[in-house]
Amino acid sequence: MRCKSIRYDLADYASGRLGPERRKTVEEHLAVCPACRDILREISPVFRILHEHPPIDGPMPGAEFVVRVRERIDTQNAGRRAPTALLANPLVRFVAPLAIAGILLYVFLVPRTPDAEVSPALDHALIGSLFEHMDTAQIDRVHEELPLVIPAAHADAWESALADAKTVADIDTLLPLFNDLSPGELIAAGSVYVNAEDLYDLVEAGDVPPLDASPR
């Protein structure tokens, strides 16, 4: 039996959450595998201390909780009803279609630059310059914090580049992953722009150096 298939069950084994059959398999492996026994020895005290110190939740939400949820629902319902009441006004009923037609004409007929909706403060160059100032541990930290906002199409390349990266120059190979996509595609793919905002959150939290840090 390979260690890896057993190893991921050791936490459940240590906390007594394995079924009898799987438990027997794990015990048979432990009997012949000192490496897995060492891991079990390391993690078992975690469950002892967790068991001895259960969290204190404090007061649970009471009857007022339902009231607050209901208030929010009622507010939403009132908001929905308002336009209906508004449309009872004959003037509004006449003007509203004209206004909507005007907006549609503006949206579809007025030329605009591509991706004009994207804030220039969150462009690729800024993301790139953030990465340039990070070491591999910081990049790993960003990766740990933000794994789900990497566009799926680029996730494998991102993982592979991170795994191979040893220097900042290696990290630079990550940048084309973002630069190859248009801002519109990024937003559609899951939004690296949200990702960029999170990166800035990390900068503010002191987990990565600020933008004006000296290049390493």
Next chain:
Amino acid sequence: MRDIDDRELLALCRDDHPEAFNELVRRYQERIYRVLLRLVGDRDDALDLAQDVFFRAWKGIRDFRGDAQVFTWLYRIAMNLGLNHIRKRKLRSALPLHTLQNEEPAHPENPQHEIERDEIRELIERAVEKLPAKQRAVFILRYYDDMPYEQIASILNTSVGGLKANYFHAVQKLRNSLHHAL
């Protein structure tokens, strides 16, 4: 209303039965609040998020096809909101020690012992907070909620194999964070 099962309750909610949704909230408010409290580590935020969960559930109740259990669906909404919250806010502070002490019963016969217990409890909370967001979610659902992997997979929309790996790595990280207390 309290005696009917979730599916019947859901059907009544879809028919805009006035009391049905209130009963749904009452039935799950504690579980949803508790899991969010563990996830975000702040009572007020957990309460706000829990309200948001039920509000979104109400908005989406007609689209819920009923192919999952009601509480799995509610948990899914809760974990999405909770994970987004901690990713955005990067909460670093959880329940402060003085809050816990205020709420715990006094133990005059052995106060030193109780303070030590509080300190270890706080260490545990900090260690769980330090876990990456997804590992934290998996750890909370698996350890504190005692939830089967298959159900967690349905909530977090991921594979059982990946979850087991996440849980194992979370426990290893906890071990490293707590090694002074072990």
